[in-house]
Amino acid sequence: MQFIKKILQNNYRSIDTQLNQSDLPVSKQPLEKSLELNIAKIKLAFGHSKDIITQTILLKETSTIQIGFIYINGLISPISIQALITENLKVDSCEFTLNALRNSMSTLGQVRDISDFDTLYQSVLSGFTVILVDGYAQGFAANTQGGEHRSVEEPSTQSVVRGPREGFTEQISTNAALIRRKIKDANLWMESMTIGRVSKTEVAIMYINGIVNDKLVAEARIRLGRIDIDAIFESGSIEELIQDETFTPFPTLYNTERPDVIAAGLMEGRVAILVDGTPFVLMAPALFTQFYQSAEDYYQRADFSTLLRFLRYVCFFISLLAPSLYIAITTFHQELLPSSLLISLAAQREGIPFPAFIEAVGMEIIFEILREAGVRLPKTVGQAVSIVGALVIGQAAVEAGLVSPAMVIVVAITAIANFVIPSFNMAITIRILRFALMIIAASFGLYGITVGLIAIVLHLCSLRSFGIPYMAPMAPFILADQKDTIFRLPQWALFARPRLISQKNNIRENNAPTNKPEPRS
Template sequence: MLKRRPDIASPAVSTEKKQQLLLKENLNEVLDMLTTRIGSSTDLVIRRFIIKTDTGPVQTAVIYMEGLANAKDILESLLTDSKETNAFCQDSAANPLQVMKDSILKTGDLKDVFNFDTLLHAILSGDTAILVDGCPQGIVANTGEWKDRGVSEPTSQSVVRGPREGFSETLRTSTALIRRKIKDPNLWMETKQIGRVTKTNVAVMYIHGIANEQVVNEVRQRLGRINIDAILESGYIEEMIQDTGYTPFPTIYNTERPDVVAAGLLEGRVAIVVDGTPFVLLAPGLFTHFIQTAEDYYQKADISSLLRVLRYLCFMIALLAPSAYIAATTFHQEMIPTSLLISIASQREGIPFPAFVEAILMEVTFEILREAGVRMPRTIGQAVSIVGALVIGQAAVEAGLVGPVMVIVVSITAISNFVIPSYNMGISIRMIRFVLMILAASFGLYGMLVGIVAIVLHLSSLRSFGIPYLAPFAPFIKEDQKDNLIRLPQWALLARPRTTRSNNIIRQEETSDPPK
């Protein structure tokens, strides 16, 4: 059974549906309601004209939002083609809207609307509405056309070898990039609107027959429980649908790379694409997913395995290096070789602060420089952060505030933190590092050991959509070790990871003569 997150983020919602206002036959009344509802906004365009039928002239209106819709084709069709084809005079009993759909309008996506709220939402979404006086319905044409950043190279997850395309802020562009990778009819997509005010389009994508239906249903239910006025980025949804909010570790993976999402879908995971952001969510998100990269599968197996081991090593260094130095120099000097201990003691001569205060000063300073480098203009951000680190580090050593060894330890820790592929996981390590430093300064290596045990217990208790966070380490799944700490060659990866509980575990058929 999947472990459901308590519904604490959603207030009680009345089960009674609001009575939707039906469209009126009087065109002027509908247009007045639209103008009033939008507050006479200047970007609302209402183009009135008259069409001639056998029964007499009929008033017609085309409504769209300037900047969101391109109604040029609609207007040209109605104002030009209707006169040339004389379509409205062929059958005096025909509904003018039906004649437009069958004989005049060239756009492919046409929908009938019968209530005012649906009409208003379509117009605000970039569609063009067509209303005819005397008809208690309208036509909505998909004419959305707004400026798009386009497909560009991802900035947060760069690779040496691999695709250079990344998601954009437009939902359809992002879903099309995924469709381009997986040309399978079993790639299903469900779209819903979340946010009472923003009405943000959110798409749920999964491969039918591979994804576990229980996980898919859980994603649907958690999204359905969200009751908020605005969804401006996928981080809103990530925080609301995760299993628990009381953990520094991320339990839902986010990426702006289509190849990563395609690989996740092929493993049986579920993708959540949010309109307005290039970051797509993948659920479930386990600990190993945040250490692996897309490039692991584009390089040879031995190179990928070496890099993975290096990342796990850097994970341990980034988490434990400052606290280990504090514990060793403060409580366990006998563990340090004599010559190195003498060198450290001579360098620390005259420094007024203990090792813990040194580490805190350097770590906080580096965090400030790192945040300043992110917020500064891109042209000077990196230069300022690098020069600031060098100048401050050298000045602090010369002023006798910190020792040279502490600068080296903090530098190695910071560089190791950058090796972690996931930015969210890197932030988690930075947060926990300060806790371990306090424990090391208070109780030495015993405090560090208690902290490590607490971290492992906490990780073991986490779930991501019902799946253990540390799988396949804990619980240990022997079959999934082929693509965990190390990666075997592609011809040996016959099955999908069992951690995602995929309905179709077979990835490829076993060959009789693998490469030698």
């Protein structure tokens, strides 16, 4: 026993000496022929982490060919590992070659060739299992990705009454598959890249070849290729790094967790950007009108969808202008109100110690606090806290004489109108601009609001999303694209794709202008 211990100690000392001489980890350092040395280097590179699993087996009971398996527990499927080991044991040890070993793994899916440690580390961290053979400075990586992940569920942020109930998950492979289930065409292309020096996050671009503008795809590649950062964990980081304009409250990229929305955007010639680890997929270019459209608009009749769109735009102006208009009229332009309403408002404000501007700002801030509290609290108590808090605080503020009842009504209507906006990003933008307009209204009245609206419109017209004007098809005005902007015409009339987005294959239907259904006699 002492003799065996001495041999093992000397063996490990020689391995440690070789590790120190190699100065690991080094990018693109070739594999060693010794399986034991390779495993020792891998353990050293990962800091002897407990989730790095290394297994060694003999090809046959009477064979001297030793095979090693390296994988990360939690990133792989145990069933795939068991099948991988079983397939390797089927190889005949008398006629063993690396090609025979590789061919035995071909039934398990994707197989990569491994010749250096950098490729080995990336494969293991991606959920692959690395297979190394003693005596060979080359190995393979088999796709055994698995582990715990969230199943496909209904989207929580963009729910619909009628439409699909499936939403993206945190796995990029699942998200790509959900899109391909909607578009079963070989022209749906996907390009993958890795972003993040440390996180090594997989990012993919999806588009339909033959419909998308090639310049748009090239621009997406260039912007993503310019990103040099240590980690990416969510698509929001990508959005900030590739957006056209940083200093603007308006979102210039669209994000959604609905596969049907992404599929519809791809059919219009847009580009989708998928990020591993997040259920929110980005889509470019994004136009202003796109944020006021819902997936349900295309699953309901055209007249219903048009009515709902008009309602959203009305709610947009209510949410943006209601508090500022109340401040401007009650402070500077009382002559615009009927005498009876003016007398009622004056009676309500009698004894209120603060001007209308302080009232509005205070109530808006309190409501924003309640809104955020309702989001952060557990779902079982979040809604109760926000509703009860708003009722109790509003009623107590009126009874205490701090705010007028009319101000509570205005703030409540404003908040409810803000919830009608389908896009959460655009709803936040309206909340930001609302405070700016309130300050202008308190200083200059309706003249200030008018100047503020003109400034907002000019800013919107100056924005671009991946080179496309943000306010298209209203500015520049494109008559043919008005069929699906503020209102939606029936499906048979939507025969053309947006002209500024798709530069080729613009026709959706054959003989589209004559596809209108004939009325029955």
